[in-house]
Amino acid sequence: MATTTIRKAVITHLATSPTDVSNITLTSASLAAPGRKQVQVRVLYSGFCGADVNMAHGAYPLQRRTPLTPGYALVGTVVGLGPGTSARFAPGDTVAAVTVYGAEAERANVAEHLLVRVPAEVAARDDLLQQVTALALDWNTAYGMVQGAGGRGLVGVRSADVQPGQAVFVHGLSGAVGQGLTALCLLRGAVVYGTASKRNHAALREAGVRDVFEYTNKDWIAAMKAVGGVDAVFDPLGFESWDESFSILKDKGLLLGYGGNQVSLSGSEEEMARSLWPYMGKLVVRGMLPFAGKRTGFYYIKPGTADCQDGLAALIELLREGKIKVPIKAVWDLTAEGLKEAHQSWGKMAGMGSYLIRVGAERA
Numbered sequence: 001m002a003t004t005t006i007r008k009a010v011i012t013h014l015a016t017s018p019t020d021v022s023n024i025t026l027t028s029a030s031l032a033a034p035g036r037k038q039v040q041v042r043v044l045y046s047g048f049c050g051a052d053v054n055m056a057h058g059a060y061p062l063q064r065r066t067p068l069t070p071g072y073a074l075v076g077t078v079v080g081l082g083p084g085t086s087a088r089f090a091p092g093d094t095v096a097a098v099t100v101y102g103a104e105a106e107r108a109n110v111a112e113h114l115l116v117r118v119p120a121e122v123a124a125r126d127d128l129l130q131q132v133t134a135l136a137l138d139w140n141t142a143y144g145m146v147q148g149a150g151g152r153g154l155v156g157v158r159s160a161d162v163q164p165g166q167a168v169f170v171h172g173l174s175g176a177v178g179q180g181l182t183a184l185c186l187l188r189g190a191v192v193y194g195t196a197s198k199r200n201h202a203a204l205r206e207a208g209v210r211d212v213f214e215y216t217n218k219d220w221i222a223a224m225k226a227v228g229g230v231d232a233v234f235d236p237l238g239f240e241s242w243d244e245s246f247s248i249l250k251d252k253g254l255l256l257g258y259g260g261n262q263v264s265l266s267g268s269e270e271e272m273a274r275s276l277w278p279y280m281g282k283l284v285v286r287g288m289l290p291f292a293g294k295r296t297g298f299y300y301i302k303p304g305t306a307d308c309q310d311g312l313a314a315l316i317e318l319l320r321e322g323k324i325k326v327p328i329k330a331v332w333d334l335t336a337e338g339l340k341e342a343h344q345s346w347g348k349m350a351g352m353g354s355y356l357i358r359v360g361a362e363r364a
Ligand SMILES: NC(=O)c1ccc[n+]([C@@H]2O[C@H](COP(=O)([O-])OP(=O)(O)OC[C@H]3O[C@@H](n4cnc5c(N)ncnc54)[C@H](OP(=O)(O)O)[C@@H]3O)[C@@H](O)[C@H]2O)c1
Pocket: 049, 050, 051, 137, 138, 141, 171, 172, 173, 174, 175, 176, 177, 178, 195, 196, 197, 198, 200, 215, 236, 237, 258, 259, 260, 261, 265, 266, 299, 300, 301, 346, 347, 349, 351, 353, 354
């Protein structure tokens, strides 16, 4: 394959304030032929998520230096195979992958082991392709925490292995990951509680959530203690929120943190400068104390592992079978304006579900 010219998003430097989007740009660049064990993918959709926003502010843990191209997950069409690739994929196949970087680009060279096949009947429908893009990161993160293979990682327990009849509490039921957590816990027969903006309460109760609370007050703490506590809490807020979440656990209950969203959602420069690391240490140590009687962990998706690849394949199958429906909150085009708007809108929009960037419509 020859080198091609592509358009891609570039975060040129770290934002200078919570509202600064001058660092979000669209650029033309050369893309080399796929390297060893890489597959070149023409991107149809990229996911858009909190990590993209945090990377623009230098708040994503251990992130690459700028300039960088964000885009944590993609769906696209195989257009070329690098040396050393297997016969698993051929040009024209539709694939999905969690890439962490680089999906907000017209083409990307992706390590073959990160790719998951999208069946032709799913690939034929644009609405399903959008949903697969959201499955790749947002719902796959939820899947790992709800029913992933689990075990213990460096930062504690990885999966709640939610069982029928258990009570769970989901912070941000209406969010991209929150919607995945809600649907998968309900599918497993759990009793689901959580928080969301008032405007989303009716729809969440309609979907089967037992009780929804506003995050602007702490009424949920007393309410969850009054029902005897919960078996698992899924908390993307971090910081002081992990203390509050820990307090509503039943004996042997599990607190799974999976983000430090509290400071990004605050929109305050001072808040965004706070480090999550001390709180992460406290979270993990708490779960190790034998007398605490409760478990803790910080879940992070690990692209390329069996947990991530099998989780995504299982979710695509659930979608193909019509057992899940993934709400899409917003889709922006891969234009400079679209990208800036996505960064400005994150966390502030009405509605529920995942955000996407539409990169291209050309399949072959
Ligand atoms: N560890 C991992 O592997 C992994 C993977 C993916 C994502 N993440 C992390 O997960 C977090 C959530 O990502 P997402 O894409 O699901 O976000 P999202 O779709 O933007 O959802 C944000 C949620 O937060 C709620 N919210 C808004 N303001 C709030 C506030 N002040 N206090 C509490 N909740 C508030 C929103 O509720 P309303 O809309 O109802 O207002 C919404 O439910 C991010 O920190 C992201 O980095 C981690």
